Amino acid sequence: MSQPHPYRSLEVPSEAPFALGPSQGKGWGAFATRRIERGALILREKPLFVIRKPHEEITEQDIWTAFEQLLPGEKEQFLYLRDNDSRPFVRITDAFAENSFSTSAHPPMRGMFLLQSRFDHSCVPNSKIPETGGEPIARFATRTIEAGEEITFCYATAFMCKTRNERLEELRFVCHCKACLPGTPFQQLSDLRRNLIRGLQYLTLGHDFNGVIQTSASPIIFDSRLKQAAESFSIPISSRLIYNLLFMVLMEDEGLLDDFIIKRTAPSVVMTTTKFQTESNVKIARLAMAQDTWLGKFCVAFRLHGRRDVADDAIAEQLRMLHGFSV
Numbered sequence: 286m287s288q289p290h291p292y293r294s295l296e297v298p299s300e301a302p303f304a305l306g307p308s309q310g311k312g313w314g315a316f317a318t319r320r321i322e323r324g325a326l327i328l329r330e331k332p333l334f335v336i337r338k339p340h341e342e343i344t345e346q347d348i349w350t351a352f353e354q355l356l357p358g359e360k361e362q363f364l365y366l367r368d369n370d371s372r373p374f375v376r377i378t379d380a381f382a383e384n385s386f387s388t389s390a391h392p393p394m395r396g397m398f399l400l401q402s403r404f405d406h407s408c409v410p411n412s413k414i415p416e417t418g419g420e421p422i423a424r425f426a427t428r429t430i431e432a433g434e435e436i437t438f439c440y441a442t443a444f445m446c447k448t449r450n451e452r453l454e455e456l457r458f459v460c461h462c463k464a465c466l467p468g469t470p471f472q473q474l475s476d477l478r479r480n481l482i483r484g485l486q487y488l489t490l491g492h493d494f495n496g497v498i499q500t501s502a503s504p505i506i507f508d509s510r511l512k513q514a515a516e517s518f519s520i521p522i523s524s525r526l527i528y529n530l531l532f533m534v535l536m537e538d539e540g541l542l543d544d545f546i547i548k549r550t551a552p553s554v555v556m557t558t559t560k561f562q563t564e565s566n567v568k569i570a571r572l573a574m575a576q577d578t579w580l581g582k583f584c585v586a587f588r589l590h591g592r593r594d595v596a597d598d599a600i601a602e603q604l605r606m607l608h609g610f611s612v
């Protein structure tokens with residue numbers, strides 16, 4: 286008779302809304318055992334141990350030292366961990382790399398999490414561990430998850446700006462989520478949307494998602510005058526508002542606009558609307574923000590397209606100072 290999978294022996298809290306089980310082509314994953322509402326807590330977990338070093342400096346010896354200090358029951362739980370083919374890890378460093386999360390950037394700390402690591406990746410995920418800068422770490426539903434659905438999260442934050450092929454280069458496996466299944470209408474639109482999301486961020490931030498200024502042959506913003514305007518923060522406020530709102534619409538269409546992103550981004554959208562000084566622009570911006578949906582707001586704000594505002598030059602100057610930009 287075959288042995289039960291070791292993950293059956295991992296201690297999942299009795300009140301947890303998920304159970305572990307096989308997930309086709311992905312090893313094992315976590316599946317909702319009941320409907321989980323958007324925003325609900327899925328799992329709060331303390332690390333088994335923490336190593337206070339940058340990820341790339343953590344040695345095999347560091348991990349063994351931490352392991353040796355565990356209680357016998359904790360060691361047993363650690364030893365239940367398996368690679369994706371359900372075989373024991375050959376090297377303890379692989380077990381740590383696959384099952385750890387950063388718990389703090391300053392000072393750098395990385396924690397070993399037995400359950401948070403059981404969740405598989407999706408480029409269109411339904412859960413998220415917000416950056417809290419501490420431990421335990423908590424996972425929340427980013428949309429309503431039905432009973433039986435696999436609970437996933439995105440393994441890399443910048444994926445919202447990356448196409449299928451770019452993501453594939455970074456992942457060490459082939460993802461089969463709906464944004465990665467080649468040849469589907471959603472997948473084709475997804476690549477288009479993520480390129481646009483990247484471009485819109487470039488236009489409003491003045492640089493790429495990783496802080497890099499693209500060379501003149503930018504694959505992101507083809508129009509060199511527009512690129513230059515973005516990099517010198519000369520984009521008019523009307524365009525800024527339109528780009529911000531289009532970002533929200535595209536993120537929503539892509540299934541990525543969760544409450545954490547709204548909380549982080551919405552204040553700067555509102556702030557942009559308060560910057561207009563030209564009366565006719567003020568009216569349109571107010572009307573736009575009074576609409577119920579992001580698409581509604583965007584459609585109204587689009588009436589601002591090509592309109593300059595009295596405040597444009599002063600805002601550009603403020604942004605240049607803020608970013609230490611010298612002409």
Ligand SMILES: C[S@@+](CC[C@H](N)C(=O)[O-])C[C@H]1O[C@@H](n2cnc3c(N)ncnc32)[C@H](O)[C@@H]1O
Binds near residue numbers: 311368405459
């Ligand atoms: C932290 S583990 C996740 C849990 C793992 N499936 C297990 O059985 O323990 C990460 C590994 O799971 C697999 N995996 C996660 N998401 C996947 C996906 N979307 N497609 C294929 N494999 C995936 C990959 O092998 C990846 O290296």
